[in-house]
Amino acid sequence: MFRIGPVELQSNLLLAPIAGYTDLPFRILCRELGGVGIAYTDLLNANALLRGSERSLELAATNDLDRPCGMQLYGNGDDPLPEAAVWAIGHGAQVIDINMGCPVDKVAKKNGGSLLLRDCPATTLLAERIVKAVDRAGGGRVPVTAKMRLGWDPEHMVAPDLARRLADVGIAAVTVHGRYTVQFFSGSADWDAIGRVVEAVPSIPIIGNGDVVEPEHAKALIERSGCAGVMIARAALRTPWMFRRAATLLSTGTVGPDLSFNDKCRAILRHIDLMERFAKPWYGVKRLNQGIAWYGKTMGHIKPLKETIRTxxxxxxxxxxxxxxxTPERESVPAVLRGRELGLEPSEPA
Ligand SMILES: Cc1cc2nc3c(=O)[nH]c(=O)nc-3n(C[C@H](O)[C@H](O)[C@H](O)COP(=O)(O)O)c2cc1C
Known part of the structure; x- marks a missing residue:
């Protein structure tokens, strides 16, 4: 059992917010496959939510199969983030997360995301306003968390200091992606630097993130950095069943066999069912047309299958x-190709 403030999670493995991917059907799929402590929505624009923008409302959609649900908000000190956080509580969020790491220009140049790493005192004040509003509206039941990178660039490694300040104003947990904003997704995540945040902030859980591609990496990140939990993004798109395998490894010390080819097909079939049930058809088809490229990476030589689903x-x-x-012979065949053996570098579409 793992806690974020008053919220108890079944595991310390978290499905990351991934814009364009972590819609309601995908979050439910990952949960059903097992091992997920909490799943987050895509980043949600505070203004657009309050305006009732149709796209934002779709991104924020949740239901009883999607518990506990974290909603991630982005904006800056001039935006109505406290109001958006209160809106999110009223619409099913059990945890509110503030995005402090998005490097994409559209977000980081003016609206927030990584921009919040550039002025730690102002960001702390903003976080304090959000925590107070959420405490009032949620009666202390809803924790506020933050997700950040190490800093804007290596000359400004602010994560230990900022995380400490945020803990002081009531932020309940901090996720650290071990890269700088200027890196986008290049290079590799610095797990030792995540460890420096853990050392600096003993009072709240620090969740490590970056380049966890296999179940063994989750264990290695915890051992290397001392982090309390692990957040997984891109690997979840390839292998949404990896949370269960990683949770088994963390609790028993043994990871167990990979899924068979047919079991991977069954997981994709379930994804299709959930899309049909909880998303608009045009969106669901498009999302799965793209999603097969991710799934296909650990399924061996399936080019014709990928092409059929893509089109x-x-x-x-x-x-x-x-x-x-x-086919029956694929029933027991483990899809043996894995992560780095496949040459899967963790940099994928940003
Ligand atoms: C396509 C894509 C979209 C992302 N969208 C978000 C987002 O909306 N909010 C966020 O905090 N991080 C976002 N991220 C960053 C991931 O949550 C995560 O921090 C990063 O990918 C490193 O973790 P990983 O190595 O497990 O992928 C995104 C990453 C990718 C690749």
Whole structure:
């Protein structure tokens, strides 16, 4: 059992916010596959939420299968972040997360994200306002967390200082992606630097993030940095079943076999069902057209299957293609290709 403030989580493995991917169907899929302590929405623009923008409301959609749900907000000190946080509580959020790490120009040049790393005192004041508003509206039941990078660039490694300040004003946990803003996704995540944040802030859980591609990496990140939990992003898009494998490794010391080829197809079939149930058809089809490129990376030589799903225009066409590939001999064959053996560098579309 792992806690973020008053919220108890079944595991210390967290599904990261991933813009364009962590919609409601995908969050439910990861939870059903097991091992997920909490899943976060995409980053949500505070102004757009309060305006009732249709896209933002879709991104914030949650339901009882999606518990506990973290909603991630972004904005700066001039934006109505406290009001958006109160809105999120009223719409199903059990945890509010503030984005302090997005490096994308649209966000970081004016609206927030990594921009918040450039002025720690102002960011702390903003966080304090959000915590107070959330405490009032949520009666102390809803913790506020922050997700940050190490700093804007290596000359400004602010994460230990900023995390300490945030803990002092009531932030309940901090996730640290072990890269600087200027790196985007290049290089590798610095797990030792995450350890420096852990040392600086003993009072709240620090969650490590960056380059956890295999279950063994989750264990290694905890051992290397001392972090209390691990957040996983890109690997979840390839292998949403890895949370369960990592949770098993953390609790028993043994990771167990990888899923068989057919079991991976079953997970994709379930993703299709959830898309059909909880998303608009045009969106669901498009999302799965793209998603197969991620899934396919650990399924061996399946180019024709990938191509069929990439170009399919209906859920049923995708289902039929998967069923064609699920032959009896693939039932017990583990899909042996894994992470770095496949040459999967962690940099993917940003
Ligand atoms: C396509 C994409 C979209 C992302 N969107 C968000 C986001 O909305 N909010 C956020 O805090 N981080 C976002 N991230 C960063 C991830 O949450 C995570 O910090 C980063 O990918 C490192 O973790 P990983 O090595 O497990 O992928 C995004 C990353 C990717 C690749």
């Amino acid at each position: 399919a225009t209906t859920f049923d066409a995708m289902r039929a293609a998967l069923h064609d590939w699920m």
